[in-house]
Amino acid sequence: MASNPFERASSGRSQWQSRAGFILAAAGAAIGLGNIWKFPFITGQNGGGLFVLIYLACIALVGLPVMVSEIIIGRAAQKSPVAAYNGLSGGKTIWSLVGWVGVTAGFILLSYYSVVAGWSMNYIGLALQDSFTGRDPKEITGLFVGLVQDLPRSILWHGVFMGLTTAIVLIGVRRGIETGVRIMMPLLLVFMVGLMVYAGTLPSFTTALDFVFSPHSDRLTAGGVLEALGHSFFTLSVGLGGLITYGSYLNRNDDIVAASTAITVLDTFVALVACLVMFPFLFAVGAEPTNGPPLIFIAMPIAFSQIPGGALWGIVFFGLLFFAALTSAISLLEVVVSTLIDQLKIGRKLATVVSGGGIFLYGILSAKSDLQIPGIEATGPDFLQQMDFFVSNVFLPLGGLAITIFAGWVIPRSTSYEEFNSAKQRDRLYRGWLFLVRYVVPLAIVTIFLYSVLHNLQL
Numbered sequence: 001m002a003s004n005p006f007e008r009a010s011s012g013r014s015q016w017q018s019r020a021g022f023i024l025a026a027a028g029a030a031i032g033l034g035n036i037w038k039f040p041f042i043t044g045q046n047g048g049g050l051f052v053l054i055y056l057a058c059i060a061l062v063g064l065p066v067m068v069s070e071i072i073i074g075r076a077a078q079k080s081p082v083a084a085y086n087g088l089s090g091g092k093t094i095w096s097l098v099g100w101v102g103v104t105a106g107f108i109l110l111s112y113y114s115v116v117a118g119w120s121m122n123y124i125g126l127a128l129q130d131s132f133t134g135r136d137p138k139e140i141t142g143l144f145v146g147l148v149q150d151l152p153r154s155i156l157w158h159g160v161f162m163g164l165t166t167a168i169v170l171i172g173v174r175r176g177i178e179t180g181v182r183i184m185m186p187l188l189l190v191f192m193v194g195l196m197v198y199a200g201t202l203p204s205f206t207t208a209l210d211f212v213f214s215p216h217s218d219r220l221t222a223g224g225v226l227e228a229l230g231h232s233f234f235t236l237s238v239g240l241g242g243l244i245t246y247g248s249y250l251n252r253n254d255d256i257v258a259a260s261t262a263i264t265v266l267d268t269f270v271a272l273v274a275c276l277v278m279f280p281f282l283f284a285v286g287a288e289p290t291n292g293p294p295l296i297f298i299a300m301p302i303a304f305s306q307i308p309g310g311a312l313w314g315i316v317f318f319g320l321l322f323f324a325a326l327t328s329a330i331s332l333l334e335v336v337v338s339t340l341i342d343q344l345k346i347g348r349k350l351a352t353v354v355s356g357g358g359i360f361l362y363g364i365l366s367a368k369s370d371l372q373i374p375g376i377e378a379t380g381p382d383f384l385q386q387m388d389f390f391v392s393n394v395f396l397p398l399g400g401l402a403i404t405i406f407a408g409w410v411i412p413r414s415t416s417y418e419e420f421n422s423a424k425q426r427d428r429l430y431r432g433w434l435f436l437v438r439y440v441v442p443l444a445i446v447t448i449f450l451y452s453v454l455h456n457l458q459l
């Protein structure tokens with residue numbers, strides 16, 4: 001297999017195979033554990049409705065404009081993040097620093113992402129052994145506790161997942177991945193909607209609808225607002241410069257605005273559907289959706305213990321979840337690898353093996369984490385959640401801030417104008433975007449950030 005997985009274009013920069021290639025890869029990167037694992041549990045912890053509303057506002061007013069910015073930077077520079085910042089800013093070191101911060105964020109993010117993906121793989125195994133049928137919610141919780149307390153098992157699955165991700169990036173089977181996303185993504189959508197329809201037959205469905213969509217504010221804190229902002233970055237895969245690399249492979253006449261909007265809508269849809277699948281089953285057994293990271297590993301097995309043919313559906317669900325996580329992980333590793341290749345001038349193989357190995361080793365700390373599970377005693381700091389806090393709520397928003405300042409103020413207006421309108425002239429929309437990235441996004445990020453910090457310091 002060629003070491004460069006992309007087709008060579010006449011400009012010398014590789015490009016996506018097909019027009020849909022970019023959308024598929026970016027959607028594959030965006031839709032992952034963030035939508036199906038993380039969004040439901042943070043929605044549960046933050047009391048639902050109002051959190052969801054703020055999240056949706058963050059997606060539309062912050063996440064989407066940042067996504068457009070990243071892709072514009074990438075296509076204009078035709079380089080991976082650090083080199084792109086360097087090139088477009090005339091070599092100002094502060095900007096390459098932003099690139100490196102993004103790479104660090106990607107490294108840390110993938111380290112714990114892979115642990116959770118490993119749990120999903122383990123759950124494919126549990127479903128294959130028909131472990132959910134006939135179990136009550138307490139026993140189902142016990143299955144998860146058994147997994148996280150079994151360190152070698154957690155590390156093993158984390159290793160298998162990281163190994164797979166590294167191997168795929170190493171041999172560059174990108175085209176295979178494009179085809180995979182093309183098949184699996186619609187399957188995931190159909191399957192999730194099917195599960196939601198089934199959940200819709202439960203009396204608890206209306207309670208779930210009310211929880212997710214009516215904006216009562218009882219549990220939302222300043223930290224929750226920051227979490228909504230941070231998750232809008234996490235779920236769209238923006239803030240660390242990953243889409244700069246993807247954008248650099250984009251054709252001149254591809255429509256950045258339309259593609260970004262499509263990806264954002266799809267991503268948000270999957271996240272909301274995931275809530276409407278899980279919450280009804282939890283409410284039906286009288287459980288609260290407040291138990292954090294384990295939520296999916298409790299709610300879904302409860303669902304599969306009730307749905308006819310649940311064992312089979314369990315295999316399909318965790319299989320699709322694994323695949324969604326894999327396509328996201330590939331894009332994360334790609335951010336780290338492409339920067340190492342460009343900046344350290346090392347070969348693709350070495351860069352991939354070193355990054356993949358490093359991420360695996362660092363992730364062991366998260367595999368070891370003592371998750372706080374209600375009703376079960378757990379001690380010590382929860383490393384996985386701490387890492388997620390730093391990446392999602394600190395690194396990504398700050399990265400997003402830098403990216404919008406760069407796209408709005410540093411690169412020439414003529415460049416962003418040309419990139420924005422390359423496929424279709426949209427003058428008013430361009431002005432709207434520019435206003436958002438110049439003023440609204442930076443202000444929103446700084447305000448939410450300070451508000452949350454000050455609130456935590458009780459000032």
Ligand code: PHE
Pocket residue numbers: 029030031032033034035109233234235236237238240242328329331332
């Ligand atoms: N967006 C992915 C998810 O929701 C996670 C991710 C973040 C992937 C950043 C790549 C870059 O699961």
